[in-house]
Amino acid sequence: MNDVLKIQTVDESLARARRKQIFLAVTRVLARKSFHQATVKEMALEAGLAAGSIYAYVQSKDEILLLLADSMVGELVDALPEIRARTHDDPRHELLAIMHAALDVIDRYREAFAVLNHEVRYLEQRPQYRTALKEILQPYKEALAVPLERGRALGLIRFDDLPSVVEAVHMLCSGLAMGASMLAKTDKEVYWREIAAMVEGRFFDGGGVSAEVEET
Amino acid sequence: MNDVLKIQTVDESLARARRKQIFLAVTRVLARKSFHQATVKEMALEAGLAAGSIYAYVQSKDEILLLLADSMVGELVDALPEIRARTHDDPRHELLAIMHAALDVIDRYREAFAVLNHEVRYLEQRPQYRTALKEILQPYKEALAVPLERGRALGLIRFDDLPSVVEAVHMLCSGLAMGASMLAKTDKEVYWREIAAMVEGRFFDGGGVSAEVEET
Amino acid sequence: MNDVLKIQTVDESLARARRKQIFLAVTRVLARKSFHQATVKEMALEAGLAAGSIYAYVQSKDEILLLLADSMVGELVDALPEIRARTHDDPRHELLAIMHAALDVIDRYREAFAVLNHEVRYLEQRPQYRTALKEILQPYKEALAVPLERGRALGLIRFDDLPSVVEAVHMLCSGLAMGASMLAKTDKEVYWREIAAMVEGRFFDGGGVSAEVEET
Amino acid sequence: MNDVLKIQTVDESLARARRKQIFLAVTRVLARKSFHQATVKEMALEAGLAAGSIYAYVQSKDEILLLLADSMVGELVDALPEIRARTHDDPRHELLAIMHAALDVIDRYREAFAVLNHEVRYLEQRPQYRTALKEILQPYKEALAVPLERGRALGLIRFDDLPSVVEAVHMLCSGLAMGASMLAKTDKEVYWREIAAMVEGRFFDGGGVSAEVEET
DNA sequence: TATGAATGAGTTTTCATTCAT
């Protein structure tokens, strides 16, 4: 959980549970309605809270979007240790595994992500949200940076500006995920396999890990 | 202009002009704000109309989205005669040219299209809008069907279900356009060239018109 | 037609026809909707006029109610010569015949009268309308006054304050008409017959009854 | 309080109090203005609520009319136990006493009733309101049915179709009340005495309870 | 912390009225 969303909490673990509750509830609501059609009350009730109680975890309706982003990044970050253990410090494997994990999260919370992806445009126009979002995405971007940096150190990949490469990888993930969500299940698998190959080719000048990725 | 949006006006040419005014105004507003942040009043004023006057051309705020779709399809349809003249009944050329024109329209009204693309999900949940949208998109889909049908007649392309191929082509266009809008100008050109090749390969099993398309 | 509703008119007979048109149209509309649910446009169109044209005959929506009253009184007044000829200056006959004619008019334009009867409360709270209404009803009340006065001159009826007796007779008519409109056709005939007897008894034979009436 | 008007409140006793507040406030407002001239805000403020708060107790402005009906019927129903105790199961006494109580309620909330009586026409054209109104009036009509049924069982009164007799009695009450509201206090007493006699004569073929009724 | 009634600013929408043609 990111600092941005920490509000005075006596019992941090309870708060964590509540935020998860809210996140899942909002996800469910967004499968039925747009963010603007959905009311705060509706989301609170779906989360098992009273109308006003959600404001103990979020300062405004718009901040619910930040909570969404934070929760998704949280799920991804939780998966990192296992990924790192599994990929044995191989930067190529690690990058692809992280991307795959990201795609999984996005696909799992498809509607919420779609909404988030759309609303982010307008959120970013307000400095406060721009900053908050940046902070929330930080751990995710750092996770992507690790294998990229190591790959550069090992001479497997060449680039000057780390942030922009990270950004490119991220956009690739979200773009793909959104595109993929329009396709049928089988196509999706094929699609991702191609993507893996493409990423590998684009960023690492060939290699052969893509075949393994799909199994994960 | 589609029947769906005809309201009460007798002087159709005035109404046509007003709708265009509104369309352009809304496009401008959506470059600044989300559809839900923007008020009807704001859009009306931007169009040079008084707050309530927009309701002579649209029955509700949501119907403004239909007007957007209708106007975009209108621009595309207006370009068809020239395309048909230029492509001399060559189905491959014609299909690609229409797709290119569609991408142009989408790119020209980028923000409006992004909004439309997002809101359509919710619009389609309401039967009245679902029907209206279908009617509005009809001419565009028919335009795509023409070269596909002719291609099939000439044995250049093989498929059973026309509507689903049309749908696939359409999704390709809108998906690409949305993806492309995230990229820089130069990348976009490359992107489209690849697309053209891909479409050609996918739908016509090889050929060589993609190079010409990009010049258009 | 009463002065109150005369607006600058080049051709008075055309204007008269238009007012009748409007009156009948409004009557038809009020059979379907309440005065407040009905729009000025709707009433104008029903009368075969364009939305704004009705304002050449009426200064505001509320004034349409005056037009209604004026038209009804007009129909009654038009019937007077025939009534007078028929009743040969017999005050009892004449009074009853006028009341009957009034009931006919009210019954013919039932819905319009019901609306008028309801709205009059609020109309009368505004001095301008109070005055206008008074003027409009003037000819009708004068018509009632004639047989009453003659009856008094002939010693058939005794009262001091003419206006309050007229008012009482008028309230009897409108009250009866409204009550009668709830009853079935046959009952109505019986009802009116009883009324006629009652009026005659009350005003012309009863002696002391008239004294009570004027106090009300 | 009828189910039709139950909205979202758990604390029913608070809601009950609020509805009474609103009822009385609206009654006061309708003494000054027509239902259509009065704004929802005005009625809410008169009830000591903020502009939007009234919508926690009523779903639309029109539903305020249902609340009026419901409150009036409520007052009548509250009076029933006492009436039944007082009339010792004498159907004639009981029917007249209920009618008298109904007339009292109508007279107490004269303006509100007049408005209701007028608007009901239009309300009943919409099925939802028609049903709701029926439900609201149910207890009142049942109350009238009791003595009528018992009277029939005792052979004091003869009829085939209970509902239409109930309807007739109800129309008598409301018609009378509306007519009576035009008259001065003293006349009213006389009027009611006559009514009682009439009802008794009409429904019970003679008897002598009318004299007692007026004292109540 | 949790609740949910109350708030009132903000939006959509309607429509009586005006006025240039």
Added chain:
DNA sequence: CATGAATGAAAACTCATTCAT
């Protein structure tokens, strides 16, 4: 006089947010 597009004031209604309990 007639028209009907345009106006904009006014109203109903919604709902994010607050706060006393």
